[in-house]
Amino acid sequence: MLLTSFTVAQTGVTELTKEEKIVGLSKIWSEVSYNFANFDLSKIDWDEAYKSYISKVLETKTTEEYYNELKKMVALLKDSHTNVYYPDPNYAKPPLRTRLIESKLIITRVSNDALRKQNIEVGDEIIEINKTNALDYGRTNVMPYQGSSTLQDLNIRTYTYFLFYGNANEKIELKIRKKNNFVFTTSISRRLKSDYEYKTYELRITKDKVAYLKINDFENNNYKDIFDSLYVKLLPSKALIIDIRENDGGNSEQGFYVLSHLIDKNTLSAKSRTRQSISLRKARGLGDNWLEIAPDTICPISKKIKYLKPVIVLTGAQTLSAGEDFLVAFDNSKRGIKIGQTTGGSTGQPLFFNLPGGGSFRVCTKRDAYPDGKEFVGLGIFPDIRIQETVKSIQTKHDLVLEKAIEILKKK
16 A cells, blocks of 8 residues: 555646645644644654744745655654655656665665666665665655654665655666675666566465465455465465565455454454544543544354464564554464564554645554554564574575574474
């Protein structure tokens, strides 16, 4: 969801009047003031932020500059589900995936032959972007526009999702260091198409009969048919690994459907709360209160064989939103352990609004927690066994997290 909705494609973007700029800014301030669920985490004086940005938005010369200021103001809320989206359709990023590993910017996926022919490979380190130190480039040009409730999610948004995002007509100059320390400079286009074959679900069975199920999102509307077709294939396995390290959310019900096949007794999802504005309370000086929403009960699947063999779930900093809702329910079910890195630490139902000039905005309206009240928004969900990637593991194509999971299952 975060990636697919980053821009709202519009045509004929026009420059905004001063009145329109104030209307857009005021709409964001008002809707956040009324709906936002996480002010205690952002620790910001929202009224002061609004006042300080009035002059900033009025001084902008273009619609793009205006939206950049809106994004920077909303980023102050430090929430991954509260964002501003550009109206400009002429934005793109090259089919190159990177990650911050051991304080280095490492290439983790190359998805175009033109890039491969330029000697760009997985494991290479990017040391400069447009003649600027790569990490400084991210801190200056990307990070100030990202709303994140945790450092791990902020780094993912800065150095994985949006690092190369920009004007599709402008190329990017990269200085790259190979693993043999050879350094070269090359220029790449944002218009290159990806040849990466993306799938919501991926399944393979190891020679030791361990089923590895990678679930990249919970957004596929055909999820029941897809999962059901794979479930039959994984049933004969001796153990199951579910990899949601790159799952940044979607519809929580999809994760609960998967979990319903792995349990033999009811389990609970996260509980939630949302702000409830009652005028009479305000008149009496009591302010808003919270509407508490009880956890859902996830029941075992009926009329099917249940998978009750050992299960391990792999987690990472990209695991977010509905991915984290799945983990809360998995934890409550006591069905297995989690291995990997701490998750992104943000979930909640966003409310969308249109903005002047064709862009849009969303605000997080819901705060989730474990049924016993334990918080994970603003913290992340911690794995039972923490395994960090290394530059060497990427270069040698060793998946340390997956290897650890298989090692544990073999002992079982």
